Amino acid sequence: MVESPIKNSSALDDWCERLLHSLEAPSGPMAACQAQSRNQLETLSAPHRRQEAWRFCDLAPIAELEPRQIRSLGEPSAPSVSDQVTRLVLGTGQDPFAGVTLPKGLSPLSDAELKHSLGQTFNLATSKGQWPVALNQAIASQVIGLRVRGTVDNPLELVCDAGADRGVFAVRVLLLLEEKAKLELLQVQLSSGANLTSVLVEAHLQSEAKLRHGLLAFGHPQAALLAHLDVEQEPSSDVSLVSVCQGWGVIRHEPQLIQLNGGAKSQLRALQLVQANQLADTHSCVRFNGPEGTLDQLHKAVAAGHGRSVFNGVVQVPREAQRTDAAQLSRSLLLSDRARIDTKPELEIVADDVKCAHGATVSRLQPEALFYLQSRGISPDQAAQLLLRAFCDEVICMLPSTAGAWRPLARLLDGV
Amino acid sequence: MTSQSHVGQLVSQPYKYGFVTEIETEKIPKGLDEDVVRLISEKKNEPQFLLDFRIRAYRHWLKLQAPDWAGLGYPPIDYQDIVYYAAPKQKEKKNSLDEVDPTLLETFDKLGIPLSEQKRLSNVAVDAVFDSVSIATTYKEKLAEHGVVFCSITDAVNEYPELVRRYLGTVVPSNDNYFAALNSAVFSDGSFVFIPRGVECPMELSSYFRINSGDIGQFERTLIVAEEGASVSYLEGCTAPMFDTNTLHAAVVELVALDDASIKYSTVQNWYAGDENGVGGIYNFVTKRGHCCGERSKISWSQVETGSAITWKYPSCILQGADSVGEFYSVALTNHRQQADTGTKMIHLGPRTRSTIVSKGISAGHSANSYRGLVQMGPKAVNAKNYSQCDSMLIGDQAGANTYPYIRSQQPDASIEHEASTCRISEDQLFYLQSRGIDFEAAISMIVSGFCRDVFSQLPMEFAAEADKLLALKLEGSVG
Amino acid sequence: MISLDAPVLIEIRDLCACVDDQPILNGVNLTIRAGEIHALMGRNGSGKSTLSKVLAGHPAYKVTEGSVLYRGEDLLPLEPDERSRIGLFLGFQYPVEIPGVSNLEFLRVSTNARRLEQGLEELDTFAFEDFVRERLGLVQMDPAFLDRSVNEGFSGGEKKRNEILQMALLEPLVAILDETDSGLDIDALRIVSGGVNQLANVDNATLLITHYQRLLDLIKPDYVHVMAAGRIVRSGDKALALELEQRGYEWVDRELDALEMT
Ligand SMILES: Nc1ncnc2c1ncn2[C@@H]1O[C@H](COP(=O)(O)OP(=O)(O)OP(=O)(O)O)[C@@H](O)[C@H]1O
Numbered sequence A: 001m002v003e004s005p006i007k008n009s010s011a012l013d014d015w016c017e018r019l020l021h022s023l024e025a026p027s028g029p030m031a032a033c034q035a036q037s038r039n040q041l042e043t044l045s046a047p048h049r050r051q052e053a054w055r056f057c058d059l060a061p062i063a064e065l066e067p068r069q070i071r072s073l074g075e076p077s078a079p080s081v082s083d084q085v086t087r088l089v090l091g092t093g094q095d096p097f098a099g100v101t102l103p104k105g106l107s108p109l110s111d112a113e114l115k116h117s118l119g120q121t122f123n124l125a126t127s128k129g130q131w132p133v134a135l136n137q138a139i140a141s142q143v144i145g146l147r148v149r150g151t152v153d154n155p156l157e158l159v160c161d162a163g164a165d166r167g168v169f170a171v172r173v174l175l176l177l178e179e180k181a182k183l184e185l186l187q188v189q190l191s192s193g194a195n196l197t198s199v200l201v202e203a204h205l206q207s208e209a210k211l212r213h214g215l216l217a218f219g220h221p222q223a224a225l226l227a228h229l230d231v232e233q234e235p236s237s238d239v240s241l242v243s244v245c246q247g248w249g250v251i252r253h254e255p256q257l258i259q260l261n262g263g264a265k266s267q268l269r270a271l272q273l274v275q276a277n278q279l280a281d282t283h284s285c286v287r288f289n290g291p292e293g294t295l296d297q298l299h300k301a302v303a304a305g306h307g308r309s310v311f312n313g314v315v316q317v318p319r320e321a322q323r324t325d326a327a328q329l330s331r332s333l334l335l336s337d338r339a340r341i342d343t344k345p346e347l348e349i350v351a352d353d354v355k356c357a358h359g360a361t362v363s364r365l366q367p368e369a370l371f372y373l374q375s376r377g378i379s380p381d382q383a384a385q386l387l388l389r390a391f392c393d394e395v396i397c398m399l400p401s402t403a404g405a406w407r408p409l410a411r412l413l414d415g416v
Numbered sequence B: 001m002t003s004q005s006h007v008g009q010l011v012s013q014p015y016k017y018g019f020v021t022e023i024e025t026e027k028i029p030k031g032l033d034e035d036v037v038r039l040i041s042e043k044k045n046e047p048q049f050l051l052d053f054r055i056r057a058y059r060h061w062l063k064l065q066a067p068d069w070a071g072l073g074y075p076p077i078d079y080q081d082i083v084y085y086a087a088p089k090q091k092e093k094k095n096s097l098d099e100v101d102p103t104l105l106e107t108f109d110k111l112g113i114p115l116s117e118q119k120r121l122s123n124v125a126v127d128a129v130f131d132s133v134s135i136a137t138t139y140k141e142k143l144a145e146h147g148v149v150f151c152s153i154t155d156a157v158n159e160y161p162e163l164v165r166r167y168l169g170t171v172v173p174s175n176d177n178y179f180a181a182l183n184s185a186v187f188s189d190g191s192f193v194f195i196p197r198g199v200e201c202p203m204e205l206s207s208y209f210r211i212n213s214g215d216i217g218q219f220e221r222t223l224i225v226a227e228e229g230a231s232v233s234y235l236e237g238c239t240a241p242m243f244d245t246n247t248l249h250a251a252v253v254e255l256v257a258l259d260d261a262s263i264k265y266s267t268v269q270n271w272y273a274g275d276e277n278g279v280g281g282i283y284n285f286v287t288k289r290g291h292c293c294g295e296r297s298k299i300s301w302s303q304v305e306t307g308s309a310i311t312w313k314y315p316s317c318i319l320q321g322a323d324s325v326g327e328f329y330s331v332a333l334t335n336h337r338q339q340a341d342t343g344t345k346m347i348h349l350g351p352r353t354r355s356t357i358v359s360k361g362i363s364a365g366h367s368a369n370s371y372r373g374l375v376q377m378g379p380k381a382v383n384a385k386n387y388s389q390c391d392s393m394l395i396g397d398q399a400g401a402n403t404y405p406y407i408r409s410q411q412p413d414a415s416i417e418h419e420a421s422t423c424r425i426s427e428d429q430l431f432y433l434q435s436r437g438i439d440f441e442a443a444i445s446m447i448v449s450g451f452c453r454d455v456f457s458q459l460p461m462e463f464a465a466e467a468d469k470l471l472a473l474k475l476e477g478s479v480g
Numbered sequence C: 001m002i003s004l005d006a007p008v009l010i011e012i013r014d015l016c017a018c019v020d021d022q023p024i025l026n027g028v029n030l031t032i033r034a035g036e037i038h039a040l041m042g043r044n045g046s047g048k049s050t051l052s053k054v055l056a057g058h059p060a061y062k063v064t065e066g067s068v069l070y071r072g073e074d075l076l077p078l079e080p081d082e083r084s085r086i087g088l089f090l091g092f093q094y095p096v097e098i099p100g101v102s103n104l105e106f107l108r109v110s111t112n113a114r115r116l117e118q119g120l121e122e123l124d125t126f127a128f129e130d131f132v133r134e135r136l137g138l139v140q141m142d143p144a145f146l147d148r149s150v151n152e153g154f155s156g157g158e159k160k161r162n163e164i165l166q167m168a169l170l171e172p173l174v175a176i177l178d179e180t181d182s183g184l185d186i187d188a189l190r191i192v193s194g195g196v197n198q199l200a201n202v203d204n205a206t207l208l209i210t211h212y213q214r215l216l217d218l219i220k221p222d223y224v225h226v227m228a229a230g231r232i233v234r235s236g237d238k239a240l241a242l243e244l245e246q247r248g249y250e251w252v253d254r255e256l257d258a259l260e261m262t
């Protein structure tokens, strides 16, 4: 669909315009980037449902939020950390690195390095010009930039709690993993009120680097989350992106992976749960720009109440990507007759010697399994809980180990 | 040379049906406006309701834009550069085949569709459509004994106006989409089938569509109605001469199945595909849809798509009646610069409705072959079930295979299962067959037709063999 | 049955072959005459299957040196299907599955290709069904397998029987049976070897690739060869197999090492 140069004016466009007006003038190391993105937003229409990529994802609730930037957040309600874990708390107005000793192998990027590397991935992954990306860049005045060298033994946690503040908060992260570097990172996004959190993560992996990234996002029925992840992989690198999202009024999750020369390993695991009037939409895209890459993708969704779950999974295997081995599976549980599930795998293959399989299922809990458990004396409710837990566990268990400390995980299935 | 590059070379064949019949043709001038729509209606002596239907459709079409979501690459079509009505000059519509112009009979003989009664396929009745008109329908009388109506849609409009009026446009409304609207405005001929309550149609019905003129658009329209408990199996075939210009074919097919009725609709599509550089060939933009409005009704689509420069086609089922069944079995083979975007929609509205989708795409050369399908479970589709299987086979590393299966569910007690895979002909399979004395070409076509077997087994007996041959032919050629 | 004036069916001279530029056969010599049964033994990975595939013409294996004469003519330029048609048969160690291709249809096309070459008339579907049913008896296979896809979902033993059925239909001059005994149950082993014995005559020859004496108890070899590192390092009669059974391959290694030293 060709974007019309004349800006539409939906409620969301008006909202965006008001937000831009409310922003302080660009300043600090990110000033140039902010200014550029703000300009871009002047002409870029906000997503609307006539666009194929947004057909099932109505961002209208965002227009109900207060169009102002939240400058600083309160302390998050977070479990205490063991000294095995390094935690950075974002958005409190303090320097997140202050008072923290970074584990060996991790170092903050200098302003010059940031300038040089930021946005590179977007140019490659065609995420450039996407509204959620531009919005984040227009607002974010700070970037958590980290260089990873060698194996980082301790897992890292990035925690951001938008709390009950009203407005918009932006988190921007850049990770550069050098050759053979290894990092385990859990990113926690919380909210308990009417606000929008915009997350933008860029990661670049050199050969043989390994990144395990977990996104744990617990929201609020009035809260919205726009999370965009762009990962570039050089051959022999290994990425695992695991996400568990629950409780947001609206969530749009966009993991994008690009294997620059193939030969890398990518794993995607996602679990999204919706109930009441919530909407969760995952649009993933994996592109192999060279031979012998692998992808193992599993997307799981549970829709209850009036909830809507959307999954769109693009896998692109161009001619140069011979001997790619990609598998995508989407499994959805529909638990109520007012809930709704839309899934659409998109496989585009132009290489003959490849293994690409995908599958999708939508159903409720398996009656035979329920019956089996009942026949062993378990009550129907309990049986359903057990099965649901098992369904979710397949993704949850893949999160970085520190995720276990976050109590909401235990309450994940409450009310579903 | 490796066996994989052999395989690529195999996939080319001369088109057998590319000849042009020299026959005097009556054509109206090129171009489209409301007067042309009226002229077509007038030529066919149509009742007012049909003219109104056409005019409504035409006015709506003017407001529409050609769809671009399939991402097919072709230059914009100049709708003023097309002839919308062309008919071989014969005096009046013939009552008996003996009176049909022998040149036309010869043409169909050459295409392997003998129309003359003595030579005809013994258990198949044929309606032969040449450019814009139906020239003959065989076995009409014998079918009439059973109460079955099988004739051209033009005849049906005059002889059974009430039936046509009752069902035409009910499954594919005239404003359904761009090409359906165009078809509704200017459709020329096609087949009409009516199977009355409780009748099992005593023979296979078949329509054969032939485009002969280079500058005409063919806008066929087919309507099949099966009343309560009736059943029918119908097959269509299509060919066209080789021209280096593109010819537009925009058909609409509507099927209606009442309680316990069953319709099996099979297509062997072999329109001219253009040459190896993508010059010429048919643009095949087709809207096919069946409405299972009755309980326990069943509609089954089978298609073997090997021709056309561009295919845009999604034979669909609206499963409204409780316990109704929809099926879609498809083989699409593309080669050279062909583009195919095909699939199905299974719209489950009623409880316990079931659907099965089996799609096999084979892409060779520089072609692009996409499966695009929708499985939708409406809020009332309690205990409905769908199973889909989409497999692609790639021959050579220049061809594309895309899969876009849309799935929507609003019914927790419905289940949807979708599986897809991509493969190529493995060296070991080829070697195994060859080491049993089967030559390279035969081994390839054996593996390919094995890949398609689940679909071929759904075709009526006579045509399964034909489809197999057609595929083998497409795969035949020079071994380097 | 050894008769030194029997015609030579296959003569392998200094055969070297590689896959992906990696040498696997390093100078194989073997002569097989009509009427003979040869057994080929050797450790896993010694190159037995590779030899069989090279003889059958698998495109992944490149012959780098040496020659193979089949009834006096150069075998190597021939396509795999041509080799089959002139009477060379390979019973695969791992028969491949071919989805959708009917087993019956496949057997018929294959049999007719061989018959045509032999100057016999092709069998139509009915005549072939009779023929195949008769041959099914030889391996005591259930006719239901004919209606399934080639090897698809067959158990290991069923695949092997299907291979011998093909051999029975094609009546080859040289049959190479690569571990046809593996995966067979005790009864099946007896049935299959009975079939092989029945098909063996003075005009044809068999090369059995096997690891176990139990097969050689049922099919008596005239010669036994041991392969190691892509070469035939030892040849003998039945007694050699028995010795291997008792002593394993190590003594062959030691002898080999001794040879290398000198
Ligand atoms: N296509 C191939 N690619 C790479 N290596 C191969 C290939 N085929 C064979 N080889 C290697 O060649 C060697 C000989 O293999 P082969 O299959 O001939 O052994 P074998 O004697 O039949 O063993 P077994 O008794 O286990 O069947 C092995 O090391 C094997 O891994």
Ligand SMILES: [Mg+2]
Residues within 6 Å of the ligand: C048, C049, C050, C093, C178, C179
């Ligand atoms: Mg072996």
